Amino acid sequence: DADVTQTPRNRITKTGKRIMLECSQTKGHDRMYWYRQDPGLGLRLIYYSFDVKDINKGEISDGYSVSRQAQAKFSLSLESAIPNQTALYFCATSDSQLKIGLGNEQFFGPGTRLTVL
Amino acid sequence: QKEVEQDPGPLSVPEGAIVSLNCTYSNSAFQYFMWYRQYSRKGPELLMYTYSSGNKEDGRFTAQVDKSSKYISLFIRDSQPSDSATYLCAMRRDDYKLSFGAGTTVTVRA
Numbered sequence: 001d002a003d004v005t006q007t008p009r010n011r012i013t014k015t016g017k018r019i020m021l022e023c024s025q026t027k028g029h030d031r032m033y034w035y036r037q038d039p040g041l042g043l044r045l046i047y048y049s050f051d052v053k054d055i056n057k058g059e060i061s062d063g064y065s066v067s068r069q070a071q072a073k074f075s076l077s078l079e080s081a082i083p084n085q086t087a088l089y090f091c092a093t094s095d096s097q098l099k100i101g102l103g104n105e106q107f108f109g110p111g112t113r114l115t116v117l
Numbered sequence: 118q119k120e121v122e123q124d125p126g127p128l129s130v131p132e133g134a135i136v137s138l139n140c141t142y143s144n145s146a147f148q149y150f151m152w153y154r155q156y157s158r159k160g161p162e163l164l165m166y167t168y169s170s171g172n173k174e175d176g177r178f179t180a181q182v183d184k185s186s187k188y189i190s191l192f193i194r195d196s197q198p199s200d201s202a203t204y205l206c207a208m209r210r211d212d213y214k215l216s217f218g219a220g221t222t223v224t225v226r227a
Contacts, residue, residue: 004160031213040125042205042217043161050213090160094213105151106215108160 003027004109006091012115019078021112023091032074033092033106034058034066036085043090049074050096081116088113120144123206123218131226136193140206140218143187147208147216150182152191155203155220164204165191196225 004025013019023032034046035058045058047066055066063085065077078085092106123140130136138152149168153161165180167173167189173180181190189208193200206218 040219042121042123042219043207043215044217045214048213092160105163105166108162110158110160 004091004093004107006089006109006112008112009110010113012117013081014117015082017081017116019081019114021076021089021091021114023074023076023109025072025091025093025107025109027093027095027107028071029093029095029107030071031094031096032068033094034064034074034076035090035092036060037088037090037111046076046089078114078116081114083116086114086116118143120216121206121208121218123221125219125221127222127224129224129226130196132196132198134196134225136191136196136200136223136225138191138193138204138206138221138223140189140208141187142189142208142216144210144216145184145187146210148211149209150180150189151207151209151215152178152180153205153207153217155205157202161205193223198225198227201225 007022033048035043037043049068067075089112091109094106121142152165154164155161167180170182170184177194179192201224203220203222205220207215209215
């Protein structure tokens with residue numbers, strides 16, 4: 001987990017506030033992902049980026065936006081937070097050059113616990 | 118219907134018991150099957166990875182895939198308290214996208 005860091009680790013905010021979650025990685029991977037985890041629902045993909053100029057929506061992108069500031073940095077923003085965005089958020093990375101064996105194994109950060117009141 | 122179904126448990130076993138976890142899936146295009154382990158307040162980490170039907174063993178862990186039944190399993194032999202965690206199955210087609218199960222929380226009692 002030390003190769004993928006997320007800040008903040010915990011955040012409590014109020015409805016309507018703008019929130020940014022940040023992710024940095026030292027693995028040198030080109031691909032980065034944002035997931036949210038909810039009890040009973042597992043991990044769901046919010047956005048993903050295959051390189052600095054490539055941003056794609058995942059399965060639950062509404063209400064979220066992202067920015068890939070550099071190969072090592074990928075931030076997630078909630079423009080106007082709402083209570084049902086309360087969840088555990090994970091950043092992950094993978095290396096597109098890993099074609100043999102695991103191929104595209106994703107490495108996860110430690111997570112950010114976000115509470116929207 | 119979810120693409121990947123996993124019983125969330127929780128599952129509580131005594132130390133030394135065999136832990137049996139499983140997932141079913143509906144998409145026959147899935148080719149790669151993984152098990153992630155997630156300790157409390159940590160991110161998931163890859164535990165086992167399999168590509169084809171059959172068994173794969175790694176120490177006390179055995180992963181099984183039955184593509185004909187769309188069913189995967191993870192067995193933990195001689196379970197230890199340090200195995201207490203949430204175990205998530207994940208699978209993907211021949212691309213980047215992982216589809217996760219909901220995760221099963223396992224507690225191994227000393």
